[in-house]
Amino acid sequence: MISKIKIALLLLLIIAFLFPSLYIRPVNASNDPVKVWFSSEYKPKDHGWYTNNWESNITFKLSPQPDLFFTSPDEELLPTITVIPSIQYQTIEGIGTSLEESTIFNLSKMSSEVRSTVLRELFDRQNGIGLSLIRICFGSSDFTARDFYTYDDLPKGNTDSELQYFTIQKDKDYNIISTLQGILQIDNNIKVFASPWSPPAWMKSPETLIGGRLKSEWIPTLAKYYRKAIQAYQQEGIPIYAMTLQNEPLYEPPDYPGCFVSPEQERDLAKALSRELKNNQLKTKLWIYDHTFFDWYAYITRWGLNAWSYVNTVFSDPEAYQAVDGVAFHDYGGEPSEMTRIRNTYPEKGMYFTERSVWGIEGAARIIQYFRNWAKTYVAWVTMLDSNKQPEKWTFAPDPTILIQNAQNPDYYWHTPEYYLLGQFSKFILPGAKRIYTNSGNPDALSNVAFLNPDNTIVVVVVNATNSTQKFRILTSMGQIKTIIPAKTVATYKWKYEPTIKDIISLRSRANNLFVSVEASENYYLKASQSQITLNTKFEVIPLDNGRIALKSIVNNKFVSAENAGSLPLVANRESIGNWEIFDVEILERENDIALKSLANNKYVCAENAGKDPLIANRDKVKGAWEAFELILANR
Structure with a gap:
């Protein structure tokens, strides 16, 4: 006679075999x-x-x-x-800082031994903070010790449509090239991306590097100019991973290089430069906008231009949409949620945070908000000024940089707290990491x-x-x-990480505070009907990347589907995953709350009729409690 203990053990083994995630x-x-x-x-x-x-x-x-x-x-x-x-x-592509000419100038004043130490502290993951992304300037920015320049400067009134006078020699003379080469010897996986502050003056109106506007007739030539810059750097052993088409294109600075580039011009430049890159077998990514989240001055003075309207103008052109890899942002106005807004409209495009130094704990919390709003990068601006806040030609007094050099003794420098605070991210979050x-x-x-x-x-x-x-x-x-x-x-x-340990969750509807259950008596439809977590309320999360998941019911081992492309209620009845079984997970402001958007019809899941009816994907936006679900780990 089989003992009761043996029967119980046998039942446990059978259940464990059928529902391994529970055990x-x-x-x-x-x-x-x-x-x-x-x-x-x-x-x-x-x-x-x-x-x-x-x-x-x-x-x-x-x-x-x-x-x-x-x-x-x-x-x-x-x-x-x-x-x-x-x-x-999103997948993280890098965390880093700028190596504008001011920083290079100060590095160049150091002895080779101290300079090597500084670069390792910045870019070596074992002995430093492991920065993996560098922003450089194609030509001058406002942070430089030199006269402003581009790669094709001519006397006023002259033009160079064939770019016969193009040269990056000043970048060599000013030690920009050699410094980057030295960094890539520390880690040749470090990515370098470039941003221009101004095209050559002869392409602008008025004909000056400071301020001004791009002349549309020079867009094809400007595309060739940038292609030649990318090639010139590549010939020096410095691949240009990506390029923003214009730094802060809605701003015409009064005292340093800049250029107004309309969204229509940036659209045409993206297409022209993409063709140049493809024709020359170059793989540099193109990022548009490269401006702040929201610029009130530009909005008022540029006929309502902002990030949203700028990006939409570029992406409304099919060729430009294909040419552009992502959208770049700064943080001098507006909120990081603008990245989420644009990403949710264009989910195939990356969001890149490319400029803003931040300070203290408030700054670290701000970096977190960049990443939580889909940024694939974080890049600080200006790495090292000296104790006289030099060199720089910006309009205002710069705040403390990551490193500060003693102006009287260039080999003596110190770290501000921001070096260590940035390292809390950059040293441990590897390129290729997924948020x-x-x-x-x-x-x-x-x-x-x-x-x-x-x-x-x-x-x-x-x-x-x-x-x-x-x-x-x-x-x-x-x-x-x-x-x-x-x-x-x-x-x-x-x-x-232990990937063999599955993530089992339950969802509690905010509509009625009940758990979503697979209702066996109702053809396995999903309904917010249970007051506590049971086998019927548990789902295994299947990762699908880019914020998307599938849900597999523990009670019947079937995938949840937005039945009939979302026109019928959610049901756990599928053996495999297709578009009907894929959901975006959007994190809401209330603690632990999420919304689910079905890929079947791009609509949000709703606990219909305050939870009295089965769940259905039929809402265009999250209006309130009916579309909100508390996410609870339910492995126990």
Whole structure:
């Protein structure tokens, strides 16, 4: 006679075989440690940094902390950061800084030994902060020690339609080329992208590098000019990964190089330059706009021009749409959510953050917002001025740079806190990392962002913007870690990912506060009907990249589908994944809340009739509680 214990064990084995995801132990099986580093602010943005080396006063400087270990989740009420690696968003292409001529000028004053040390501190991942992306200027910007120049400068009244006088010799003379070559010897995977501040003056009206507007008749020649610049750098062993077509095209600066380029002109330039690149077997990516999120001055004085209208004008042309790889942004006005707005309209195009230095904990929280709004890059602006805030020709007084050089002793320099705060991101988030789901957090308290690296490690960056130590936990399908973060501190947590541990979730409708369930009695339609988590309310998350997932019901092992291209309710009845079974996961402002948008009809999932009817993808936008769902890890 078989004992009751043996029968019970046999039943458990059968259930485990049918539903393996339920029986994966939600604790890191190898018990690998979670590594932790802290950095803190000190007198952020204070111009006293230029004349005072306060570096020793910084409490944490990428300081390692004791290892943490995953434990089984408990019920203690704590602020919780939920990490779900199976929900994956944009791929990170690099985190870096600019090497405008001001920084190169100051580097060139150093001895070769000290200069080598500085470059390794910036670009070596083991011995420095591992910056992986460099922005250079094609010609002069406002941060330079030299007279303003381009690669084809002529006496006023002359033109050069054949570009016979084109040369990058000044970039060689000013040590720009040699500095970049030295950096690529440290890591030849570092990407270099370029931005022009102005075309040659003879292509503009009036005929000056400072301010002015591009003349449309010179667009084909300007495309050849940029192609020649890319080729010239490539011949020096410096591939140009990408190029923005014009730095801040809506602004005509009064005292340094710049150029107004209308969206119609940028559209035509993108097409012309794309043809030049293809005809010469060049793979440089093209990024448009390269301006702030929202520019009130441009909006008022340029007939309502802003990021949205500018990008739409370019992308409304099919050839230009194909020519352009992404949209570049600065942060001198408006909000990072503009990137999400444009990305959601053009999901095939990358969003790139290309210019803005930020300071202190507030700045670190701002970087988090860039990444949470689809930025594939972060690039600081101006790396090292000296203690006299030189050299520069900008309109205003620059705030402290990442590094500061003593004007009287060029080999003596110091790091501002921003070096270490930037390193909390750049040292640990690898190119090729994918941003992964975390709940939104509170930018005024604990904000966060998380990534899955190509080496299968997870990195979570957390910012404590408050004036007190905060206790919180990080919750994953592997278990939880409880920890604290000091006031005004950035913490980075890194651990090995266990891909065999599946992410199992439940969704609670905000319409009626009930869990979404697969209703076996109603042909497996999905309905917000259960007061607690059960087998019927659990779904395995299947990662599909770019913020998209499929959901597999645990109760019947079928994929959830927006039936009949979304015209019928959601149902768990599919054996495989097609467009009807794919959903975008959009993170909402309320803690832990998401919206699901069906790829079948590009409409949001709704708990129809306040949850009394089955879920259906039939809403054009998220209007309120009916389209909002609380996402809860349900591995236990």
